[in-house]
């Protein structure tokens with residue numbers, strides 16, 4: 411299928427289109443569900459501060475690195491590392507690892523996304539007084555029901571990706587991102603008028619520095635990688651559709667700021683909403699341990715109960731829009747997860763876009779049906795592919811760029827679209843971050859994660 415008029419591989423139509431597509435990839439379940447619950451779990455604003463530091467010292471420089479590698483080679487991650495490998499057989503493994511992570515992360519991401527769709531129906535059935543039907547679609551442990559919603563979500567993802575870079579991905583994200591923002595703002599304004607919301611806001615902005623330890627650092631860095639879509643070549647792939655006129659550093663800054671902004675704003679919705687639920691008599695802390703309930707319980711039990719308590723047409727509208735918000739955010743992210751293996755099959759195996767999207771999408775669909783029945787696999791996949799896979803990928807990207815491809819060559823690539831890249835403070839800072847600070851921080855986190863998993 412032809413993608414754009416510019417090149418047979420496809421390219422972004424506009425600067426804004428690219429920034430929104432990359433921001434769409436970044437803004438997802440990680441922001442609207444992951445970030446707020448992590449903040450609530452890890453000392454409120456103290457976590458936010460550490461998270462900001464991780465995004466600036468590690469996320470932002472790695473994002474620039476991925477985009478530069480992508481635009482330089484105009485290839486998928488495997489092809490990109492091959493092109494820059496000088497015949498070294500190990501270097502392309504970074505790309506293969508990214509493709510595998512993409513397939514596996516997507517396989518559980520669509521199951522959770524399927525739950526958000528199912529809960530749109532749960533809210534409607536509840537409103538109509540169809541208790542049994544509401545309970546049926548709201549039952550997270552029903553494997554058959556999970557697979558139906560999961561496969562439907564996968565289908566949406568495949569349909570966008572078959573549309574191509576500008577006519578599929580760019581067009582979808584350009585339409586969906588403003589809708590997402592509008593829903594978020596409306597929900598926040600309304601939530602803040604309800605009883606209990608103030609307490610939530612206070613907790614959100616009150617830093618508890620006593621919680622800062624190695625574990626918190628680890629969660630913050632992991633969250634930054636996942637939320638910014640880094641470490642598996644999603645931004646190498648999106649970068650490969652960029653033209654030489656675009657300023658990579660500036661675009662990466664927009665995407666990072668946008669992603670952080672949406673996460674912080676989403677916290678203003680989800681955390682007050684939890685306290686509104688509590689004010690309505692719903693438990694949000696585990697009575698035995700005193701800890702906050704898990705994020706799955708909070709989003710799929712506590713919040714729906716709060717919407718039911720609000721009741722009537724307002725409760726219904728809040729419930730539906732909240733789960734649609736989550737679903738839209740998830741869709742603009744799942745697209746990017748699928749695009750990585752799809753672009754690999756197109757570039758390296760010569761299939762056309764339509765065939766590759768259905769082939770890879772079909773494979774992911776099969777794995778996701780298994781995950782729909784065996785939910786413990788979500789934790790297993792999160793451990794292997796998110797918590798280890800992404801930082802490992804990020805570490806290899808830093809080492810590759812800093813010591814193999816070399817920062818001079820990367821800066822040469824960044825110069826296109828940013829003439830003065832070598833003149834200001836940016837380039838010396840970025841070189842130090844990408845060669846020393848990021849890899850050392852990531853390595854420390856990785857060692858601690860692996861250590862805590864095996865002991």
Ligand code: TRP
Pocket residue numbers: 435436437438439440441515635636637638639640641642644743744746747800
């Ligand atoms: N960033 C998305 C989120 O916050 C998830 C995601 C999409 C992702 N593409 C990715 C994570 C690539 C890692 C790599 O939900």
